[in-house]
Amino acid sequence: MLKFLASLSVVTLCISSIGLAQSKPLSEFIFEPGSTSFPESHASTIVALKNGELMAAWFGGTKERAPDVAIWGSRRVNGKWTAPVELEREKDVPSWNPVLFHTHDGRLWLYYKVGPSPGEWAAGRIHSDDEGKTWSKDERLPAGLLGPIRAKPLVLDDGTIVSGTSIEAHETWAAWVERSTDNGKTWAKIGPITVSRDVDAAEPPAPDPPKDAPGWAADKGPRKYVGIIQPSIISLGGKHLRLYARTRTLASKIAVADSMDNGVTWTQARFLDLPNNNSGIDAVTLKDGRVVMIFNNTTVGRTPLNLAVSTDGEHFRVFATLEGTVGQYSYPALIQGPDGSLEMTYTWQRKTIKYAHWPLSQVPKQ
Numbered sequence: 001m002l003k004f005l006a007s008l009s010v011v012t013l014c015i016s017s018i019g020l021a022q023s024k025p026l027s028e029f030i031f032e033p034g035s036t037s038f039p040e041s042h043a044s045t046i047v048a049l050k051n052g053e054l055m056a057a058w059f060g061g062t063k064e065r066a067p068d069v070a071i072w073g074s075r076r077v078n079g080k081w082t083a084p085v086e087l088e089r090e091k092d093v094p095s096w097n098p099v100l101f102h103t104h105d106g107r108l109w110l111y112y113k114v115g116p117s118p119g120e121w122a123a124g125r126i127h128s129d130d131e132g133k134t135w136s137k138d139e140r141l142p143a144g145l146l147g148p149i150r151a152k153p154l155v156l157d158d159g160t161i162v163s164g165t166s167i168e169a170h171e172t173w174a175a176w177v178e179r180s181t182d183n184g185k186t187w188a189k190i191g192p193i194t195v196s197r198d199v200d201a202a203e204p205p206a207p208d209p210p211k212d213a214p215g216w217a218a219d220k221g222p223r224k225y226v227g228i229i230q231p232s233i234i235s236l237g238g239k240h241l242r243l244y245a246r247t248r249t250l251a252s253k254i255a256v257a258d259s260m261d262n263g264v265t266w267t268q269a270r271f272l273d274l275p276n277n278n279s280g281i282d283a284v285t286l287k288d289g290r291v292v293m294i295f296n297n298t299t300v301g302r303t304p305l306n307l308a309v310s311t312d313g314e315h316f317r318v319f320a321t322l323e324g325t326v327g328q329y330s331y332p333a334l335i336q337g338p339d340g341s342l343e344m345t346y347t348w349q350r351k352t353i354k355y356a357h358w359p360l361s362q363v364p365k366q
Contacts (some may be wrong), residue, residue: 013260023107026357030074033351034078039063044345044353046333047100049131056345058353069094078247099148103183111147123147151232151282164231164262174229175245179263195255195269203251209300223250234285248278252299275299280331294332307330311366319364
């Protein structure tokens with residue numbers, strides 16, 4: 001039955017927008033639902049390795065917040081994903097939100113969070129000098145630093161790491177930027193970055209979802225202002241950086257903030273004309289300057305899951321639906337692979353992690 005449902009959700013093109021595809025996108029499970037010792041999986045990350053292979057990681061366990069939740073990983077070798085392996089585990093405390101990326105010196109890093117809830121997180125990290133085959137002992141970041149909170153950081157040409165992070169206190173969210181010029185040895189913390197209530201009130205509020213609305217239960221209920229979290233940072237050329245953030249606000253829209261000095265200072269956030277359902281997003285600047293975003297194009301629930309493209313980072317055009325049936329498809333990760341294609345992973349019904357490959361030729365010029 002699950003395989004049948006998966007076949008129904010195979011990546012679809014908006015034919016009217018980009019015409020008939022000459023080469024088809026790929027969509028597949030990293031591991032079959034029910035095939036692992038951990039029944040739930042969430043919050044994946046993906047990285048391209050130096051040899052052209054891909055590596056993904058996620059957290060998995062009995063359920064989110066359970067003390068048996070650990071960080072797991074898999075590599076895509078010769079067109080197939082390897083069996084998941086445990087990368088990090090704490091004793092009787094859940095691990096969360098892994099993020100894989102290379103620093104300018106070529107080292108592969110895995111950052112993650114540890115704690116019973118997001119409001120109590122500490123940050124840890126491990127590194128690999130053989131592209132994920134073996135890993136260092138874990139280390140904790142200094143108190144107050146959380147590392148890339150969910151989405152990959154932006155590594156500039158000079159090696160500067162500009163990392164989006166955030167804090168989820170009770171009924172109060174705020175985004176921050178952590179910036180390092182020495183491959184992560186030391187960090188400067190910049191922020192907070194918020195969306196003001198005044199801006200929120202000026203936007204037409206999204207209607208409250210009906211009580212029987214399908215989708216993710218946590219997104220139901222009256223709209224209210226809490227804030228923004230989980231920034232994804234991209235470059236718009238020169239020293240102009242932009243972050244896109246998840247929001248929980250009356251407007252229920254994606255928030256953006258800008259830096260004109262490579263991430264040293266940032267504007268206050270404002271709303272983009274794209275909906276947000278109180279769930280994670282990701283974005284990437286392609287080598288040709290276009291920006292692609294992966295997000296749920298809705299204010300209610302966690303379906304559909306979509307791709308959108310922009311030539312200016314401001315005005316986006318939705319061009320594909322990765323998942324369209326009712327369910328939870330969330331927390332996507334997005335990179336541009338070595339051959340220019342889009343490489344993506346995301347949560348599929350909390351039961352597995354799904355991988356999608358989208359040829360660059362199928363990304364419209366907008």
